[in-house]
Amino acid sequence: MDVYRYESSRSEEEMDVRKGPWTEEEDSVLKAYVNIHGEGRWNSVARLSGLRRTGKSCRLRWLNYMRPEIKRGNISLEEQLLILQLHSRWGNRWSKIAQHMPGRTDNEIKNYWRTRVQKQAKQLKCDVNSKQFKDAMRYVWIPRLIERIRASSQSTSGQPSTITSITTESGSVQIDPSLLPESSGTSSDSQLSSVSDPTDCYNPQSVWNYPNNLRNVAAGTWGRDDGVIEFQATEEQSNGWSVGGGGDTSMETVWNEENIWFLQQQLHDEDSALMT
DNA sequence: AACCAATACAACCGCAAATCC
DNA sequence: GGGATTTGCGGTTGTATTGGT
Numbered sequence: 208m209d210v211y212r213y214e215s216s217r218s219e220e221e222m223d224v225r226k227g228p229w230t231e232e233e234d235s236v237l238k239a240y241v242n243i244h245g246e247g248r249w250n251s252v253a254r255l256s257g258l259r260r261t262g263k264s265c266r267l268r269w270l271n272y273m274r275p276e277i278k279r280g281n282i283s284l285e286e287q288l289l290i291l292q293l294h295s296r297w298g299n300r301w302s303k304i305a306q307h308m309p310g311r312t313d314n315e316i317k318n319y320w321r322t323r324v325q326k327q328a329k330q331l332k333c334d335v336n337s338k339q340f341k342d343a344m345r346y347v348w349i350p351r352l353i354e355r356i357r358a359s360s361q362s363t364s365g366q367p368s369t370i371t372s373i374t375t376e377s378g379s380v381q382i383d384p385s386l387l388p389e390s391s392g393t394s395s396d397s398q399l400s401s402v403s404d405p406t407d408c409y410n411p412q413s414v415w416n417y418p419n420n421l422r423n424v425a426a427g428t429w430g431r432d433d434g435v436i437e438f439q440a441t442e443e444q445s446n447g448w449s450v451g452g453g454g455d456t457s458m459e460t461v462w463n464e465e466n467i468w469f470l471q472q473q474l475h476d477e478d479s480a481l482m483t
Numbered sequence: 484a485a486c487c488a489a490t491a492c493a494a495c496c497g498c499a500a501a502t503c504c
Numbered sequence: 505g506g507g508a509t510t511t512g513c514g515g516t517t518g519t520a521t522t523g524g525t
Contacts, residue, residue: 228493228519250510262510267494279492302513317514318492326490
């Protein structure tokens with residue numbers, strides 16, 4: 208175990224601390240230092256590497272930008288779905304949400320939530336925590352996301368299918384077909400588009416290819432105060448979920464069965480822990 | 484082409500928890 | 505036990521980029 212040792216530290220004023228965007232040179236210094244000495248003890252990194260940055264700044268730069276496993280850029284539809292689901296469980300606990308999204312940082316997820324999700328709430332003129340907005344997410348946004356995920360997988364399979372209802376504990380909720388994505392082209396679509404996140408999908412591996420016992424993680428359950436909503440395609444039999452056929456094993460993605468299985472176990476364990 | 488608004492994202496700040504002495 | 509220091513987290517801000525007019 209690494210033992211902490213406090214070293215006399217100069218004040219920030221003495222160090223003439225730099226702020227603002229990192230330069231390439233600073234990045235390479237930080238990278239070289241961490242490669243040799245490892246992560247952690249960020250104040251030491253700041254002092255010993257010669258960087259005129261605070262330890263906090265070094266830590267943030269490394270964790271949010273320079274870590275080799277960082278996956279920056281477009282957030283896939285599946286990831287969006289997962290963010291919505293995990294946020295419904297844990298609220299603004301971004302680091303916890305990020306733990307379940309390999310390669311994504313809490314900062315990135317937080318930014319996604321603020322720029323996309325809160326924007327939608329604003330457009331709907333309601334609070335992001337209001338029942339109205341949560342219902343909009345449950346009944347419109349998420350089905351729409353699911354539909355888009357399916358559509359992207361169908362583009363390779365050519366097998367049509369439509370989500371027509373959401374089953375809750377208290378019964379089945381029919382979805383107005385006009386509320387589903389690109390299904391009607393009616394005048395209501397203008398309002399709908401404010402609910403649907405137009406982010407393009409760059410990683411279209413289908414959640415529908417997951418084994419039956421895993422699908423709920425990515426596409427199925429949505430936590431709510433009074434129970435759980437499950438999404439299902441009522442016109443399909445259980446095997447109807449496998450829209451994508453044999454799946455896309457060539458896709459470089461975190462969405463492999465092993466990770467989904469691990470995620471489900473994690474969620475189950477944490478929920479169990481919360482119960483006790 | 485120029486301007487403006489919206490968007491995306493990097494980075495900072497304050498606070499609390501963890502750790503050390 | 506308590507103060508000093510470090511670390512981690514969530515909220516917020518600043519700025520570069522993009523898109524529309």
